[in-house]
Amino acid sequence: MQQQGLPRQHQQQEAGGGGAHHLFDELLRRDTSSTFDLNRALSAVARDSPAVAISLFNRMPRARMASRVGRLDLAFAALGRVIRTGWTAEAITFSPLLKTLCDVKRTSDAMDIALRRMPALGCTPNVFSYSILLKGLCNDNRSQQALHLLHMMMADDTRGGCPPDVVSYNTVINGLLGEGQLDKAYRLFDEMLVRGNSPDVVTYNSIISALSKARAMDKAREALARMVKNGVMPNRITYNSLLHGYCSSGKPKEAIGIFRKMCRDGVEPDVVTYTALMDYLCKNGKSTEARKIFDSLIRRGHKPDSTTYGTLLHGYATEGSLVQMHHLLDVMVRNGMQPDHRIFNILIGACTKHGMVDEAMLVFSKMRQQGLNPDIVTYGTIMDGLCRVGRVDDAMSQLNRLKLEGLTPDAVVFNTLIHGLCTCDKWDKVEELAFEMENLGICPDSIFFNTLMDHLCKDGKVTQAKNIFDLMVRRGVKPDIISYNILIGGYCLHGKINKALKLLEGMVLDGVKPDESYI
Incomplete structure (x- = not known):
């Protein structure tokens, strides 16, 4: 029986260059040829003459290659040639084009091709085609449409169409x-189980991670139990999600329980696991216990990363354990890790918080020596420390320095300096900075206005403070409880009780709930 894709005479003679090209052209001209026929022809030629096969391949329409290099115009042209020559188009022919359209945010065009044009050409989209569309929709934050498309796939399945697979479900669940x-x-996850689709570890991890982040730990634990019951083994990602969830929910006993279960199940904890435990301990004033976890991590052969060091350093800094902090920094350097911006900012912040501004400046200089240029956070921290000890002129010098280095001061920097200038009664400089903020397009926030009102009230200038309050409202910045506390306190301090009561009534009408300051 003669092969449809390649004439018998070609199978019986040596594939010479000219003959092969002639026969291949004949195949291209056939109305009934498909890409399968072309692939079979190329295989036959390649056995005898690879060079000729490559030459023939290079003459084929190249929709896939054009799509991969982002040339949609060429991809459409190549696809048009496929259709014009009458080849039977297959779903795989369209897949590169669909993917490229989705990658360039033309998902609606990809949907039109897959759901309208492909069927019109007698080509049924396969599960891979649908997966491309689902991912494109989810990447465009159109997960509701992706869910609708998934339900379309389910409906088609009942009519012998294209059933969604686990990748389809995972894509929409993640979206x-x-x-x-x-x-x-979570409802789609349940629906998946009801329909007899078996979730894999990716599905369970997505659900457990989301539940843990939402601190819905009972449901997360329930999902874990279901996972094990269905024969899917939890991995490190599963346990790390649960551990992080318990830590952020303030449930250390449960977190330790998950850690122990992880070890019992033969899943080796990694740096992420240890760092999550350390983070919880440090945030709750237990840096000594966190250090024990850190030492255990090293004993088990793991190498701490910058986040691990930063977590423990921040814990020491918060507790004022500066000796331990510097010792840990030495350990970090000895282990071949250079401190980054975050680490230096933690060190500088710890020094300024405890009034050790000169030491903070030394760390600041050391940062430069190691080839790291201070960022806006570094400068903001230094300026805050200088203002705290009354060295406002030095802080202003740092403002000029950061601008010379091409950095743009943000609202935090301006608020810090304005607070320092107000403390020193340098109102002319405050006005200059206010104008500079406006020129940079930085809108004053409640902290800015509250700082001004607080210092005016302390100077007995309550009327000017009320003018600032009114300006704040006119600029569209909603006064908060601190704003009202400052001004009401100023009125009371200077015997203007009626004005204080009137402002209190206005606060309640404005929907700001009084705090214990009014008890």
Whole structure:
């Protein structure tokens, strides 16, 4: 029986260059040829003459290659040639084009091709085609449309169409979770189980991670139990998600329980696991216990990363354990890790917080020596420390320095300096900075206005403080409880009780709830 894709005479003679080209052209001209026929022809030629096969391949339409290099115009042209020559188009022919359209945010065009044009050409989209569309929709934050498309796939399945696979479900579940639609994602997860689709470790990890971040730990634990029951083994990602969830929920006993279960199940904790435990301990004033976890990490052969060091350094800094902090920094350097911006900012912040501004300046200089240029956070921290000890002129010098280095001061920097200038009664400089903020397009926030009002009230200038309050409202900045506390306190301090009561009434009408200051 003669092969449809390649004439018998070609199979019986040596594939000479001219003959092969002639026969290949004949195949291209056939109305019934498909890409399968072309692939079979190329295989036959390649056995005898690889060079000729390559030459023939280079003459084929190249929709896939054009799509991969982002040339949609060429991809459409190549696809048009496929259609014009009458080849039977297959789903795989369209896949590169669909993917490229989705990558360049033309998902709606990809949907039109897959759902309208492909069927019109007698080509049914396969599960891979649908997966490309689902991912494109989810990447565009259109997970609700992706969910609708997934349900379309389910409906088609009942008519012998294209059933969604685990990748399809995972894509939409992750899309819903990425948009904060946890309830819908969880319902789809349940629907997946009801329909007999077996979730894999990726599915379970996505659900458990989202539940843990939402601190819905009972549901997360329930998902873990279901995972094990269905024969899917939890991995490190599963346990790390649960551990992080318990830590952020303030449940250290449960976190330790997960850690122990992880070890019992033969899943080796990694740096992320240890760092999560250390972070919880440090945030709760237990840096000594965190250091024990850190030492255990090293004993087990793990190498701490910058985040691990930063977590423990921040814990020491918060507690004022500066000796331990510097010792840990030495350990970090000895282990071949150079401190980054975050580490230096932690060190500088710890020094300024405890009034050790000169030491902070030494760390600041050391940072430069190691080839790191201070960022806006570094400068802001230094300026805050200088203002705290009354060295406002030095802080202003740092402002000029950061501008010379091409950095743009932000609202935090301006608020820090304005607070320092107000403390020193340098109101002319305050006005200059206010104008500079406006020129830079930085809108004053409640901290800015509260700082001005606080210092005016302390100077007995309550009327001017009220003018600032009114300006704040006119600029569209909503006064907060601190704003009202400052001005009401100023009125009371200077015997203007009626004005204080009137402002208190206005605060309640404005929907700001009084705090214990009014008890």
